[in-house]
Amino acid sequence: MDEGEFNGRVRKLKITDNIKELQTVLRDKTTSRSDFIFYADRLIRLLVEEGLNQLPYRECSIVTPTGHSYNGLRYQKGNCGVSIMRSGEAMEQGLRDCCRSIRIGKILIQSDEETHKAKVVYAKLPPDISQRKVLLMYPIMSTGNTVAQAIKVLREHKVNEDNVILLNLFCTPQAAKNVIAESPGITILTSEIHPVAPNHFGQKYFGTE
């Protein structure tokens, strides 16, 4: 984990050659769709696991089958996921694969074709979301407008900014700056900060190119 600028609010996955390859395949325009989904799911899984790593836990001691004790830890309950439609939905499965019974809310945000302003079209969230830690899912950020809108929705539902972790695959430095400026309490977890965002992600993942 690289604790970068932004007061440690933006965290990056530790980049190994392996993860670099995942990013390379996702950015390569010659990648087939089946490869794209396979590699995207791998990267999403790693990101989700790292996201869960950020959640609070308490220490505990358990007994192993050999009768010895093991000092472990247990994660606290009360988390949920929120995906920003449509591309955020690509990350839902990855979260479900790690937390089988987690509640997942959805927010649909679309850009107004004339003003290019992000507009909330639809939001369905767990009723007690204000009590929960929120893993907000959105894979690609180029301006950060969409995410800023989504956080606004969460705020309207009385979610504390400090309880929001944004799971993101690729973001531009500008987007990170914008989101943090607007919501200084949020944590952004991403795999790469790069001036060019792979905006084809959602289209290619869902096959609607």
Place this chain on the structure above:
Amino acid sequence: MSDVLNNNKNDVDNQLAEDKVKVGEDDEINSYGDKHYTTTTTPTTPTKPTKSPTKSISAKKKVKAQAAYTKSSGRVVYTGSRTLYTAGRPPWYDSQGQLKKPFVIGICGGSASGKTTASRKIIEALDVPWVSLLSMDSFYKVLNKEQHEQAARNEYNFDHPDAFDFKLLIATLKRLKEGKIVKVPVYNFNTHGREPADKTIYGANVVIFEGIMIFYSKELLNLMDMKIFIDTDSDVRLARRLKRDISDRGRDLGGVLHQYNKFVKPAFEHYIEPTMSVADIIVPRGGENDVAINLIVMHVHTQLQNRGFKLRSKLANAACNGEPTPSSLYVLEQTSQIKGLHTFIRNKDTARDEFIFYSQRLMRLLFEYAMSMIPFKSVRIETPQNVPYEGKRLTNIKICGVSILRAGETMEPALCAVCKNIQIGKILIQTNLDTGEPELHYLRLPKDIKEQYVMLLDATVATGAAAIMAIRVLLDHDVKEDHITLCSLLMAESGVHSVAYAFPKVKIVTTAVDKEVNEKFHILPGIEIFFRFP
């Protein structure tokens, strides 16, 4: 010999197949079939080299002969069409993973002297698994057109050293002596060429090598640990030949005698009989000489015992206190996440489905981590945004998985989720409850494995005995040591040290290392053994 070679070798194969079925029907346990034909893992493909048909006894007699060797040693159990092995190959290397050389017995003698019978009796009486039988008949040279015609007229001399491919023979035996896997050609006596498919023989503890001219080459002699000459009276040998060729093969007396006088007898006098002087033991009357066979077997047993040892207890006791962590060990970063997953899978009260779920998550992280050890190259790619991107891709070498059954198998889904379309081989190693030693029972590996990177999967590594055996198998298949990554959920410190000490270039990747191993070789504090998997 030459008359022999025109016969159809398929006769022999059919005969063998029949014998097998027969034994199966009788529900008898065919220990002979196990040890003789099957050196390792391929119960249905015998490793017995092609024999010239005249040497086989008639089908009826053969079944009888085999019944005599049948013994309820419990090594092989036939259940319908499947053959189950109940005992595997004990370690053929020392606690540092270095090879113990197999014991090579050379059996030489004239045509129809009873070499095959003697070999069989020795194998039977030895009663050790993992014996390979190599026959010189597999190494006849491929004939050209002219020679082929000569052979058809019975004018080609198969009883001459020039008829054998000594170069290949020496190379093959050398590799067997190194414990490596070898491809033995299958000689087709109709076409006088080699069949496209070779037979595979795995390295063994004892290699029996028989043929009429195996003492002819000095280099071959140097590879043998024991040289036996079967000295059967030439009248007896001629009588056997006449009986085989005339009553079993329907040849005429004149032809057989012509052949015998022109090729077989002079060859024996020139090339075979003189080599008797290099033999350690000369056995009169061949396979019927039980006293001689028993003496030979006793000697081989003594030799094998001198080479043997208790491997696993030696590994467990290997002092590793205070030794620094080997540099080939890579442990997944112990984040709270990893620790949390471990808490679930180590808890004795965790339900089975939860155990599977959490261990699979951990395995997936393990493989993503293990993948980062494999060499990548820098590439520059084109993006849909038309801005080039500097990235990394795997080098062109393929990756395959090899799981150590059974626990290693539970890791396969996670590996498949990380490596698209990966080939997975299997190695079955089980602990012999009597000796506490690991034994190799079965293996099936991808064909071109020697070119590949191998992810070796074993869920838990306690003493490292099974892992070392599996790595040894991979090395015997010419996999490069630094191309092997041992992936494991949990390892004991002693296991890490044993593996790292034996194979310093093998990368060891795990999610946690525990301190101790108890007297039952369980890791402490440990993990639920993988019996929980379906």
